[in-house]
Amino acid sequence: MWCNLLVHRQPRGAPLGKMSRRRSNGNAIRGPQSALTDFLASHNISAQQINLDYQARVQDAQRQAEAAAAETAAEAHEEVSDQEEDAAERKKRKRKEEKAIAKIKASKEFKKRKFEHQQDDPDADSDSDALARDMLKKPKAPPKPGQFANCEVCEKRFTVTPYTLSGQDGGLLCTKCGKEIKDEKKKSDNAAKKKKQAPRVRKRQQESDRMMGDVRPGAKSLVEVCVKKVADVVNDIEEFGDIPQNLLDRLSQILSKKRVLNPRTLQLFLQPGIDRIAVYDCAKLETEDFEKIFAFMPDVERINLRFAGQLKDEALRYMIEKNPKITHLQLGATNLVSDEVWTELFLTRGSQLESLKLSELNDSMKDSTVQVLAESCTNLKRLKLRSCPHMTEASINSISTLTTLEHLTLAVAQDSPPDILVNLITNLGPKLKTLCLEDYYYADDAVLEAIKNTCTHLKKLRLTGSSSFTDLTLSSLFDSNSGNPPIPFIDLSSNRDVEYQNPVADDNDTEEDPIGFGSTAMKALMSHSGSKMTRLDLHSNRHISHDALTTVFDGKIQYPELRDIDLSFVSHVDDVVMTGIFRSCPKLEKLTVFACFSAKEVVIPQGIAVIGLPNAQSAVEIMGDA
Template identity: 65%
Template sequence: MRPLSTRRAAAAANRIRGPQSALTDFLASHNISAQQIHLDYQQRLQDATNAEQQAGQAESENKENEEEDDGEDPVERQKRKRKEEKALMKIKQSKEFKRRKFEQKQELGSDYEPDDDELAQAMLAKSKPLPGQLDNCEICGKRFTVTPYSRTGPDGGLLCTKCSKELKDEEKKDQKANKKKIVAPRGRRRQTESDRLMGDVKPGAKSLVDICVRRVANVVHDIDEFGDMPQNLLDRLSQILSKQRVLTPRVLDLFLRQDVDRINVYDCGKLEKEDFQKIFAYMPNVEFVNLRFAGQLKDNVILYMVDKCKKIRHLQLGATNLVSDETWITLFRTLGPQLESLKLSELNDSLRDDTVKELVKHCQGLKRLKLRSCSHMTPESIDTLCGLTSLEHLTLAVAQDTSAESLVKLISSVGHNLRTLCLEDYSELDDTVLEAIKNTCSKLGKLRIRGSSLCSDAAFAGLFDNNSPFPPLVYADFADNRDIDNMNPEGPQDNPIGFGSLALAALIAHSGSRLERLDLKSCRHISHTALLDVFDGLKKYPEIKDIDLSFVTQVDEVVMIGIFKSCPKLTKLAVFACFNARRAVIPAGIAVVGLPNAQDSIVREGDAYMEM
């Protein structure tokens, strides 16, 4: 018999197996086994795992796609959405939104109520994003941050940096392929235009000397001395520095040399009294003195020059308004006998009639006299100048109210030896003065008659008829000679006033073979037919280099083509206000001044203009 403890354990085991056996019997009666339950459980776990993997893969793919599309993290995306919401709210509050909403209701009927969100979204889509906002590139579709420099694409959208660069490269290639002319570098454009105004349009590179002179002018403040530079280069440097208005006392010291006999300063505006005195102290042997705009040149400096410089033969002073008449008289009495040329201009406080008498009395050896804008000179001074019988070059632009009789007297007295005669802006100058020039001046090579409204076309033509006493002119200037009656702008028809068609034909027939410069500015009575007859492209004027036809409104592109063909040496043509000549084709090497965008019309030699 088993022990009590063993029996108890077996009884407990029977009590435990009893319910399990009952459960097993119940599951078996319903065709359910423990193995099947385990398999179903494992299948559910596997399905859940697969679903989670698929969801994670889809989410990662979406994230990758989003990163490829815009490259923004979730924080930035949230910021963008908030900015868009603010932009939509701002649009809904704007007057433009209300106006468009009202227009839609008017178009679709009062019963139609537009959707505010759709309308605001449409307005936001059409508006370009501001710098700092995000946008999709019009070409590649990539999302990028808009900057103030973002370019606009072909269809009006914005471009990313990469597409902008590619588009810019393509445009450069197209421009280079379509380029037909050589454009001056950006930094050189202003200098090129300045050279054109001065007539300097030689094709190709500048000469080595010109490049060196310009380089010296650019670094003049770093130079200690010019050394043995020739006088002609010193003069060129002075012109450049004066034009740039950088000729200071320190720069002036570079020009002061005892081995040269001349000093040319074309702008003395920055020089003081001591600087002028230093010039004459360093250069006691100077013979040519040319000081323009010398406003600080005073009496004591002129007296020092008279005492120190005994060899001056050529004197040109401009705007020396602080020099008194007494000092001028002292200068004329001391240096007058040796002076060969005297040029004075812009004198508003001196050079009165008594001073002019001293000039004529002591300067009998003058060969060249030029007086311009001397306010105190009167017709009495013009009569006094008749005593200078040895003059060869005379330029007068003073005492403009002088009568024709005084001018005739002057020309009859000094005209026999004149090679240059310039009379400017004399309101009383008439045909009798032209007749005196024809009868007296037999040696003229340069003639300038400007600003007359009394001389007739026939009288100008008579100067150059078959009985003309002087040889062919080299320089002819008849600007501003025209009838100024505004009520009759064409002038009288029976006897035209001013330099007109007859005079032009006579001048070219007389001097066309030697003429180098022709100035006919504002001679508005020259006809189109006369211009075509003179510049027909068949007649040749081999020496003409400079022509001014500004405000001669009959000039057109046909006339200009004839000028280019008839004047093979032409370098400069001024045609201000010649509006009919805008489309003229300009050959290379000629500076056409006055036409808008004339530089764009230049062609190379042998191109279309030679065949027209």
């Protein structure tokens, strides 16, 4: 049975949007056009907005075309008007143009472009007028944000934004090229910044060298450069080889200053054929490292170990047993060594010791131990004892029996009365070449008289920290009629009574016999020892007047050997005094003037290290200046 069915077929080629179907329930199925509209609406895309943007672009293109046509018409009109203008107007316009061209030719930009043009094509004839006319033309306005432009570097077409960068030739850069150039500029700026900071590092090193007195102009010696280079790469070195002893000492100083002297680097200094060892910073060494020193160097004669906090009894006993040739011993901060072992050292090796220097012994070196030292070290020529708080007046009396001493430095039992020091100086003075009594507060004029009468062969004198010396007695110590020879090394610093107030005698700031080193002693000292003096330390001596300083340093009196002067905290030092010092001391290398605030604008000769004066390096006169 045939059923009458009506079948609707979609013609071939007909658009899909016109297709329609019926669901079984009678509802219509939505077509693709309606689905597309919903998709655009969900993504905030409006067909009307798309149409408006398209119309705007079309209108913008039309405006640009009309502007170009108008510009072409204007140029054509100008050409016609130029032909029609009369001779007077043409002459006036030409005169203005020539004036503008002449102004352009006189500018730096024109000279720069002309030079670049000649560099690019040396054989081509440079037409100055043509180049000036090109510069006279108004530059074309760059594209605005939203418009298209070609990248100056890669010539890629891109959309201009407010963040688009400009190129070196005036064009614009795309995002990729702009980022690359920005990164390159950042790297170059960082490199320039580091290069700019380099002189600051060199200045710091220069100031460090000046503090050490190294002021030699020009390049450093090849030996010094090599030694510092070795110190920089010391962790990569397996052995030093046959290096002279003086260079080993210099390497030890540099490594100690850098705090890199450890058990590994110590091994480089342990050479059996060397008779001396100097380690200026033993803070990173252990007890086993000290025993290794004494085991690897059985023939060592000179030992210098500073800050040896881990040197204990067993290590010192090992040294006594394994090193029979020791003649010079210097130990610092060996607080873990007991008096029993010190006594054993003096009884066993004391008779062969010629030099003994001990310092910072907070838990040992009592009076009984010092008595054993004095009885056993019968050939001792040099003794230095500092910061040994257990020593008292009895220790100084024991030291007074060491009549073989030629060099004595004491900074122990500093509250001893003057008669103890007088007895010490009277017994040892005739043979002494070095006498250093540091910070003996109660030392008075009787001590000075003992020094004057008995110490007739001194090459070095250090008397510091006294509040009892008087200016008149100090001046008599340097009496030219006494027959005592000049003393090359003088340190009379901090000799003043802080609470003493003496009225000024006259208008020249001269005080009447003050307590401490004053003007009278200053004149007597320079008159007596100035001809042979090499070092002078008078810091913190407040009673030296300006008149005394200008008298002894007047620029006419010469001190030919004086190389190092310390006048810190001497308030009367000013530009006049410093200028006189420079003229009176032709071999001066180092001048220390901390807290000398009156010295401000002095010109410093080359080759002199001035320490303590702000911006002293900028005041150094140029080579060749008078």
